[in-house]
Amino acid sequence: MAHHWIATRPGGLEVFSFEEYDVPAPQQGEVTIAVRAAGMNPADAKHVARGDAADFPRGLGYEVAGVVSAVGPDTVIASGPVQVGDEVLAFRITGGWATEITVPARDVFAKPPTLGFGEAANLLLAGTTAAEMLHVTRVTAGDTILVHGASGAVGVSVLQQAARLGARVIGTASPANHDVVRGFGGVPVAYGDGLEQRVRDLAPEGVVAALDCVGTDEAVDVSLALVDDRSRIVTIAAADRARAEGFTAIAGAMPASKEFRASVRADLVRWAGEGSLVVPVARTFLLADAREATELLMGQHPGGKLVLEP
Structure with a gap:
């Protein structure tokens, strides 16, 4: 019997429930994955905390990596042909905190052999978010940009993807995490x-774009003070300020964001397989200990991604 975590209603950790369930057999256009690792993201808990009661109960977890255990008839995955036993990763799905799950094949990609299951399961939510932040602010070679929260999961992906573009990144972080920022360029x-003045001292020529991964008033205020063109300021955590001040907020539920993020998944998987996009993993928890892992994720800076393993 398979197990999975669901949220029974909107709320905090008290609504998380670890339950047995029957995994549906895959139909055409679907595959079943025996999960080896499930990724964790702040969105997992945030979407439960502020969800609509009509959407519950609902599965937890948007990305996984594992081994294909069943394939629907006449089915290929996003990266091509698939068969039982193939190692894969999947995003964006619902209900990934599970021992086994049936998902749409269009959201499944062959896992590069060089990529561990824990890394693969944490690649795409942060990676596609970072890619969209760079896209909407039109970052290109030679740009100097400011990234707020550069040592977090999205920030670390921004650092690496910006380096591929040839941009220079100034990244905010606590002094304890400065080596992380330096380590990723x-x-x-x-x-x-x-x-504001420290950034001006580091970039006398100015910064052309600001990418906010933290949502604090300081991050927004400094971005507005330093970047003249508000179309080149983006946030993933301060939507109210964005509406009030006339700059861009993005989120995975927005149609444009969803479309763009889906379009870049294959590139991110390829870069990770080549070793040019790294996913730092801080800790691994048993799947049954997801509540404890979520407390760590939401309560402090874990120093990298967290993994749930059945």
Whole structure:
């Protein structure tokens, strides 16, 4: 019997329930995956906390990696032909915190052999978000940009993808995480009082775009002070300020965001397989301990991605 985590209603960890369930057999256009690793993202808990009661109960987890255990008739996955036993990753799905899951084949990609299951299961939510942030702010070679929260999961992916574009990144982080920013090619700067002037000192020529991964008033205020063109400021965490101040907010549920993020998944998988897009993993938890892992994810900076393993 398979097991999975569901949220029974909107709320906090108290609504998370670990239950037995019957995995549906895959139909045409579907595959079943024996999960080896499930990714964790702040969105997992946030979407439950503020969800619509009509959408519950609902599965938890948007990305997984594992081994194909069944294939629907006449089915290929996003990366091509598939057979039982193939190692794959999947995003964007619902209900990935599970021992086994049946998902649409269009959201499944062959896992590069060089990529561990834990890394593969945490690649695409953060990676596609980072890619869209760079896309909407039109970052290109030679640009100097500011990234707020550069040592977090999305920020680390931004650093690596910006480097591929030939852009220079100044990234905010606590002093304890400055080596992380440097390690991925960025120039670290401490947040807090005086941030605007510290960035100006590091970029006398100015910054042309600001990418906000944290949503604090400081991040928004400094971005507005430093970037003249508000179409080149983007946030994933301060939608209210974006509406009020006339800059861009993106989210995976927005149609344009969903379409763009789906379009870049294959590139991100390829780059990760080549070793040019790294997913730092901080800790691995048993699937049954998902509540404990979520507390760590939401309560502090874990220092990398978290993995759930059946």
